[in-house]
Amino acid sequence: MSERELQRIEVLSRVNERRMTSATAAGLLGVSARQVQRLMKTFLSEGAPALRHKARGRPSNNRILDGVRDFALELIREHYIDFGPTLAREKLLERHQLAVSKETLRKWMTEAGIWTLRRERKRRLHQPRGRRDCLGEMVQIDGSHHWWFEERGPKCALLVFIDDATGRLLHLRFAGSENTFDYFHAAKAYLQAWGKPLAFYSDKHGI
Structure with missing residues (x-):
């Protein structure tokens, strides 16, 4: 056959x-x-x-x-x-x-x-985001877990509120970790001091 x-x-x-x-x-x-x-x-x-x-x-x-x-x-x-x-x-x-x-x-x-x-695939082009024009228009929120007090205290997270237009640090708060509860407290303190921005911004891995 x-x-x-x-x-x-x-x-x-x-x-x-x-x-x-x-x-x-x-x-x-x-x-x-x-x-x-x-x-x-x-x-x-x-x-x-x-x-x-x-x-x-x-x-x-x-x-x-x-x-x-x-x-x-x-x-x-x-x-x-x-x-x-x-x-x-x-x-x-x-x-x-x-x-x-x-x-x-x-x-x-x-x-x-x-x-x-794979060698022929086109790399995705990421358009950089431009900064906002005015102070307080958009506020970036970020956090960093680190030994901020060296050996004088426990490892903790520093929550940071940064103005997008100027890069100015508007509010800082130490917390035990990056968690929703402490972010809410930090946001409340920021709003009391600076008022409401048009937008808050955090990266895709943030809260």
Whole structure:
């Protein structure tokens, strides 16, 4: 038997053992789901040798490989568009019984424009944020946990309120840690001394 015929027998065996769906088999073999059902009927009633005659006039090995590639890429576009080749390969095997090597899948995804090699990925450009124009317009809030009193006291956090326009330190408060309760107390003291700014600003890791 040819390699294509052996592949067809292997795929139909998986369908018969319920390890592969007819839809997946159709994608692998490059035929319709109805044709898979006809092949299964022949396979079960007449055995594997009968498939040699059924294979005449069917697509070549290259066309079958193209069908596997197109089917795999279709699944990736529909279900795994944000996945890299390694994880996409695992999902294709786990959920669709489609076995493709990682390097082959990487090549297909790269050629299809789904995956970009790491060295070719464009670095994201971060536009620096400009300072505000007026004192008190926006106040930056930050905290730093440190041995501020050296060995004369415990390690503690310094909560800082900084004017964005001028960089001026407007309020400082020592606390046991950076926590919501102490930030609220510090904010209350700041508001009593300076009034309400248009905005408070903290980084994405802050409170």
